Amino acid sequence: MxxxxxxxxxxxxxxxxxxxxxxxxxxxxxxxxxxxxxxxxxxxxxxxxxxxxxxxxxxxxxxxxxxxxxxxxxxxxxxxxxxxxxxxxxxxxxxxxxxxxxxxxxxxxxxxxxxxxxxxxxxxxxxxRVKLLPAELARYRALCREVAEVLTDAALVVDPSDPERDVAARLAGDLVARGIDPLVTLVAGRTRLAHRHPLPTDAPLGDRAMLVVCGRRHGLIANATRWVRFGPADPVEADAARRILEVEAAFLDATRPGATLGEVFAAGTAAYAANGFDPEEWRRHHQGGAAGYAGRDPRAVPGIADVVQAGQAFAWNPTAPGAKVEDTVLLGASGVEVLTLDPRWPTSRVGGRERPIELERGSHGVA
The missing domain is CATH 3.40.350.10 (Creatinase/prolidase N-terminal domain)
Incomplete structure (x- = not known):
């Protein structure tokens, strides 16, 4: 926008x-x-x-x-x-x-x-820094909503022939127009989906693409990943996308007050094998962690002792070949609330939460 x-x-x-x-x-x-x-x-x-x-x-x-x-x-x-x-x-x-x-x-x-x-x-x-104050949380909610909107706006207009760099430029420009620093803008088209941190190149998107944004405003950082597809889904890719949401659900379910980040990490990483992925998949990319005034504050690793608290933000990002999910969430009084939410984006219900799925576009980029 x-x-x-x-x-x-x-x-x-x-x-x-x-x-x-x-x-x-x-x-x-x-x-x-x-x-x-x-x-x-x-x-x-x-x-x-x-x-x-x-x-x-x-x-x-x-x-x-x-x-x-x-x-x-x-x-x-x-x-x-x-x-x-x-x-x-x-x-x-x-x-x-x-x-x-x-x-x-x-x-x-x-x-x-x-x-x-x-x-x-x-x-x-x-x-x-853990417990966000009311004014901080109001700023964070607005930031997260706008980051999600920027991703939706881009995904609704990109074309399979668009170079990754053009898509990244649109994402970054729309963030700056909203007063948001584009700390990370990653874009992977079909030929580069194997890369977990795909810095944009001049490769075209092709029939499937991943868009990733980390945006900062008022010191707070929102993180989100979205997928867009042109034409019908590949059944194998669709199955992996479904299963990675189940891995994320394990991370989110374990994110409870009083748990350590290490305990949440252990519960989430154990879910790879339980959902048909390589049990060692978690070693191939970081899994996220607490969020707020740093991209991850801190990044979760095995055994880390930081204690989860109500009023704290998180951004978990389980990933496997051709599959990833990432949103910024808040651990509130009634559980986990997704902050990077745009009602225009399609979702499916996983673990009692609405989670983003691939946005399907026409095979030639026509919505």
Missing amino acids: RGVAPSVGQSSIPSRADRAVKHARLVELLDRRGAESIVLRSHTALAWALDGARTYVSLAGDPVVAAVVTRDGVELRVFDNEADRMLDEELGDVGDLAVTRVPWHEPLAPAGIAELEEADVVAELRAA
């Missing part, structure tokens, strides 16, 4: 109340560590602490801000050449922050500026 105007800056987003809650969580971390201060340096931690502020200029660059957190408050250290823009457009009401302008040619936050470095408490910071 082209031409959707993005919001300008962050000033319309309530921030001070959320930042107070996050500051309290960080003070609890300091108390547990017996420390007086911590410096936050990563985009993930800063975007969370600063209520979704864009902490970058280059998507591949380091943050242009750092935050030194003490029990008394937060010192925001920002490069002087970025300060006016960030104060005007990103940070909203900064009455709760002490702002220090740092010359662009000097270290933003020198080593030793705080007792704790972010790298010292990675798991504890992840735990502090």
